Amino acid sequence: MDRLKLIVLWLIVGVPLAWGVAKTLQNAIRLFA
Amino acid sequence: MSATVTGRSDAPGIGAPGFLDRARTIAPPGYNRFLVPPAALAVHLSIGQAYAFSTFNLPLTKLIGLTQSAPDDWTLKQVGWTFSLAILVLGLSAALFGRWVERAGPRKAMAVAAVCFGSGFFVSALGISQHQIALLYLGYGVLGGCGLGIGYISPVSTLIKWFPDRPGMATGMAIMGFGGGALIAAPLSIALMDHFKTASSNGVVESFLVMGVVYCAYMLFGAFTVRVPPDDWKPAAWVPASQPQKLVTNANVHVDVAWRTRQFWLLWVVLCMNVTAGIGVLSQASPMIQEMFRGVLPAAAAGFVGLLSLFNMGGRFVWASVSDYIGRKNTYLVFFLLGIALYAAVPTIGRLGSTPLFVLAFGIILSMYGGGFATIPAYLRDIFGTMHVGAIHGRLLTAWAAAGVLGPMLVNYIREFQIDHGVPKAQAYSVTMYIMCVLLLVGLVCNLAVRAVGADRHHGNAEG
Numbered sequence: 001m002d003r004l005k006l007i008v009l010w011l012i013v014g015v016p017l018a019w020g021v022a023k024t025l026q027n028a029i030r031l032f033a
Numbered sequence: 034m035s036a037t038v039t040g041r042s043d044a045p046g047i048g049a050p051g052f053l054d055r056a057r058t059i060a061p062p063g064y065n066r067f068l069v070p071p072a073a074l075a076v077h078l079s080i081g082q083a084y085a086f087s088t089f090n091l092p093l094t095k096l097i098g099l100t101q102s103a104p105d106d107w108t109l110k111q112v113g114w115t116f117s118l119a120i121l122v123l124g125l126s127a128a129l130f131g132r133w134v135e136r137a138g139p140r141k142a143m144a145v146a147a148v149c150f151g152s153g154f155f156v157s158a159l160g161i162s163q164h165q166i167a168l169l170y171l172g173y174g175v176l177g178g179c180g181l182g183i184g185y186i187s188p189v190s191t192l193i194k195w196f197p198d199r200p201g202m203a204t205g206m207a208i209m210g211f212g213g214g215a216l217i218a219a220p221l222s223i224a225l226m227d228h229f230k231t232a233s234s235n236g237v238v239e240s241f242l243v244m245g246v247v248y249c250a251y252m253l254f255g256a257f258t259v260r261v262p263p264d265d266w267k268p269a270a271w272v273p274a275s276q277p278q279k280l281v282t283n284a285n286v287h288v289d290v291a292w293r294t295r296q297f298w299l300l301w302v303v304l305c306m307n308v309t310a311g312i313g314v315l316s317q318a319s320p321m322i323q324e325m326f327r328g329v330l331p332a333a334a335a336g337f338v339g340l341l342s343l344f345n346m347g348g349r350f351v352w353a354s355v356s357d358y359i360g361r362k363n364t365y366l367v368f369f370l371l372g373i374a375l376y377a378a379v380p381t382i383g384r385l386g387s388t389p390l391f392v393l394a395f396g397i398i399l400s401m402y403g404g405g406f407a408t409i410p411a412y413l414r415d416i417f418g419t420m421h422v423g424a425i426h427g428r429l430l431t432a433w434a435a436a437g438v439l440g441p442m443l444v445n446y447i448r449e450f451q452i453d454h455g456v457p458k459a460q461a462y463s464v465t466m467y468i469m470c471v472l473l474l475v476g477l478v479c480n481l482a483v484r485a486v487g488a489d490r491h492h493g494n495a496e497g
Binding site: 002005006009010012013016017019020021023024025027028029030031032 | 065067068071072074075078210213215216217218219220254258329332333334335336337339340342343388389392
């Protein structure tokens with residue numbers, strides 16, 4: 001139960017952050033394109 | 034690394050404490066401390082939106098004209114003040130409410146920060162719909178700024194208490210969220226404005242309303258899930274160093290005593306110089322790369338700004354974690370020495386025309402800018418102890434407010450002065466880079482001057 005809570009909590013903050021990082025990297029590629 | 038609560042849980046006290054009270058947030062025995070950082074991250078990822086406020090700058094200057102600015106539209110300068118005001122209020126509110134945050138506990142503080150930050154968006158939306166810039170300043174600048182300041186410091190001392198063995202890593206994790214918030218907010222703002230755009234509106238009001246609700250809810254999630262350790266708690270199998278290290282105290286210094294010490298003001302200058310050097314570049318990153326390198330288009334320059342944000346975010350976690358091993362003073366020593374070398378090398382890199390080297394140099398500089406923010410709470414904890422670290426950190430953040438004004442002003446004015454005196458645009462940044470070296474040198478000297486606080490200032494020994 002504790003492990004599940006740990007995974008859920010980290011996903012709640014990790015998913016938006018990963019989305020933001022992916023979007024940023026997508027834009028950054030233009031710099032070297 | 035995993036550790037659970039082994040200490041005795043304190044009784045909540047006489048009478049029923051409210052849901053937001055500190056007593057209701059004390060973790061039960063067996064609580065996994067890695068459940069706490071997501072709460073801190075939720076708050077910092079939200080308030081980090083401030084770094085992406087500039088995505089609203091242009092749309093806010095076309096509220097009437099829609100496709101281009103009408104004579105009655107706000108100017109970019111007027112809109113630009115909103116962010117400056119928010120950062121200024123961040124520093125002031127962190128200093129002013131630091132002691133209250135320590136007393137009230139992280140849950141109440143985070144909830145207040147959520148309400149302030151969320152309502153800041155709502156008041157701003159009203160101001161935008163009525164075209165009253167004073168309401169935008171009051172909403173995002175003052176109310177939002179209070180949310181930023183209280184939210185920024187609210188999880189810091191809690192994390193330091195949960196991770197006495199790795200305070201740098203713990204605060205670095207939370208403060209990394211502040212850097213990462215911009216990475217989420219920038220594409221989110223653009224997507225929301227696109228979604229709500231109509232023939233008669235550019236969608237800013239609706240975007241502000243949605244962001245107010247989303248950020249308030251996300252920060253409340255952090256407030257509801259945060260826990261503090263019992264007073265006598267320590268990680269399982271962790272033994273505090275019996276031989277105290279030179280700059281790491283086991284004693285505590287009261288906030289009212291701390292801010293009168295030489296060490297506080299030395300660290301104030303250390304943070305101010307490190308932030309001034311980074312923030313000046315960050316504010317001018319897009320025009321700088323376009324003017325120093327021919328052929329870099331605005332879209333690519335935006336990619337460069339995004340990359341800097343990534344380095345800013347990553348540096349917060351990496352450098353703060355490294356400081357747990359090499360010490361805070363040495364970490365800042367690296368920031369200042371490496372920073373001076375890189376700033377001094379930038380004009381040469383510009384002349385060589387190497388974009389990858391330029392990006393790498395500024396990436397490392399921005400990683401140290403973020404690292405400076407993330408390492409300072411642990412530095413304060415080493416020097417002044419854990420008891421009032423949140424409040425002391427709050428007062429030290431006035432250095433950020435000062436740097437927020439000083440950094441961009443230095444870069445802008447020196448650049449304009451150079452161009453007015455006939456220096457080509459591509460070379461107009463050289464003097465700025467050398468001035469940044471001087472600022473970092475001042476920071477280096479102050480960092481080297483930091484010594485342990487005398488025992489007469491420790492809590493219980495001092496008059497305060």
